[in-house]
Every structure is written in C-alpha cells, then in structure tokens.
Amino acid sequence: MNENLVKRIGKIGLYVVQGDITQIPTDAIMTAINSGGMWYGGIDGAIQRVAGNQYHSQAAQAMPLSDLQTVVAKGNASNHRGSFNDIVFVVDDLQSSLDKVVYTGLEAAHQEGYGQLLIPAIRMGVMAGAVEKTPEETIAKLVQGIEGFMQRYGKQTKLENITFVVYGDPNTTGQLTTGLGRVSLN
Secondary structure: OOOEEEEEEOOEEEEEEEOOHHHOOOOEEEEEEOOOOOOOOHHHHHHHHHHOOOOHHHHHHOOOOOOOOEEEEOOOHHHOOOOOOEEEEEEOOOOOOHHHHHHHHHHHHHHHOOOEEEEEOOOOOOOOOOOOOOHHHHHHHHHHHHHHHHHHHOOOOOOOEEEEEEOOOHHHHHHHHHHHOOOOOO
C-alpha cells in the first residue's frame, strides 16, 4: 500500500491509496450497493471473501432499500480476515449524481462518529459512464460531494482521514489524486 496525502482541509486529510480495501486498517468502509440485493462482484465480493455475509446480511434485513438510503452494518475486525470494523452502505441505483452518493455516505459516517473512512473508486470502474459520462465529470461530482459535506460538517466531524482506495489502476489513482487536490472550501 502506498498512501498519499493529497490535501488537508482543516483537520481532515484526503488520501489516495492503491491496494486491497479490505486490508487497510480503518474504522469503516463506505461503499455503494444497489437496492436489488445483487451484491456479488467488486467491493462486495472482496468484503464477502474476508468477512463472509455478516455485513451484507444486515443490508438485506433493511430491504426494501431505496436510492440514497444508508445502512450502517456493524462488525468486528477480530471476526474476519479484514482490517475494518463496519461498512457504510449507500444505496446507489444510478438515479442520483455521485455528489449525492458521496455526501450521503460521508454524512452517515459522521453520524456514527468514525475517525477513518475508506471509499473505493465509486463509478470509476465497471460503472464508469452509467451516470456521469466522463472520468472528469465523475471526479468533479466526487469533489462536489466532499465539499458539500465539509461545508456542513467539517468543523464538527470526528472524521480525520478520508481515504480513496484504487485496486491496481495507476491511471485512476492519478485522476483521483489530481481531482482531490482541487477540493476547496471557498
């Protein structure tokens, strides 16, 4: 894992890391799920490989799910092979722009009192182009979601580290690093 502090705004550090999101020590992982329960590949598959179904079963218990709903699934890192405790699931049925998905997940993490949060490169892999049509638009919406959260909660949140995790794609890592460098609180 090669951790890179991209920007610090107040007490919150924004980082970009390449690696396996399940093996990076953190309080929680924030990730998007769909409302239909099709949670098998990508990040969902990685979580299930190290922790079984303990997190996704909590999301299933909250069904029916709706777009932008959050489910905070509680766990215990000592019960699995991952380095995380909880999962913040944000329901993303590709009906809302990415800024709303990111803001909603950050708000849920804030309400839980987490200090460290990992976020995968949402809508930059398999889901690229599904809502935001270009990588630039995707990153602009990601930045907008972070800025909105920081404007509302930045001074009162316990979040200190927000780390975006990319699995093995240097191009996406570079795009995220450049984009996060533009986060500001004007």
